[in-house]
Amino acid sequence: MLNYIWAAMIFVGVLYGAINGTMKEITEAALQSAGEAVSLCISMAGIMAFWVGLMEIAEQSGLISRLTGFLSPFISFMFPGIPKEHKARDYISTNIIANILGLGWACTPAGLKAMEELANLEEERGNPAYGGSGGKERVASNEMCTFLILNISSLQLIPVNMIAYRQQYGSVNPAGIIGPAIVATAVSTGVAVVYCKVKDRRRRA
Numbered sequence: 001m002l003n004y005i006w007a008a009m010i011f012v013g014v015l016y017g018a019i020n021g022t023m024k025e026i027t028e029a030a031l032q033s034a035g036e037a038v039s040l041c042i043s044m045a046g047i048m049a050f051w052v053g054l055m056e057i058a059e060q061s062g063l064i065s066r067l068t069g070f071l072s073p074f075i076s077f078m079f080p081g082i083p084k085e086h087k088a089r090d091y092i093s094t095n096i097i098a099n100i101l102g103l104g105w106a107c108t109p110a111g112l113k114a115m116e117e118l119a120n121l122e123e124e125r126g127n128p129a130y131g132g133s134g135g136k137e138r139v140a141s142n143e144m145c146t147f148l149i150l151n152i153s154s155l156q157l158i159p160v161n162m163i164a165y166r167q168q169y170g171s172v173n174p175a176g177i178i179g180p181a182i183v184a185t186a187v188s189t190g191v192a193v194v195y196c197k198v199k200d201r202r203r204r205a
Contacts (some may be wrong), residue, residue: 068094082143083178088114111147118141142203159181165171
């Protein structure tokens with residue numbers, strides 16, 4: 001769907017430029033934007049490698065395991081249906097930690113693994129939609145929905161992506177976004193927690 005939307009926007013822009021005689025400006029803007037995109041990708045690749053590398057060091061040194069232990073009460077509160085020794089808890093914790101640090105690239109693999117383990121949990125519970133028989137349509141479990149909402153609303157202490165973008169485009173104070181980002185994501189996470197618990201309570205009622 002997005003492909004059609006972008007294609008339509010480009011077509012309308014080119015058509016409008018042709019009608020108004022500004023095709024030269026459109027061509028120059030397209031070439032300039034392409035160059036900026038390449039520069040941005042190179043800059044972000046370096047930043048991504050740096051932070052993902054730090055995340056790997058933290059995991060190898062055991063820091064992630066210790067932080068996961070600190071998150072255990074929160075995980076139990078938000079996901080009471082997940083057994084304490086289940087692998088899904090570790091992947092969910094890793095995803096949350098990466099999100100808090102603003103490492104969107106590092107949290108994605110953990111998020112996918114968490115969803116995979118949550119699907120395995122549904123299979124262990126005997127959910128026919130996850131048993132591989134009958135061709136039944138799979139439906140997201142309560143834990144899957146809760147995890148997705150938390151992942152989207154995630155609290156961020158260091159918005160690495162936004163800082164990198166601001167620096168790339170010449171911001172005088174790239175890190176000035178940290179304070180507002182903490183406030184905004186703290187509010188969104190608080191709302192997400194309340195929403196998930198209210199919906200969960202209604203589901204159990």
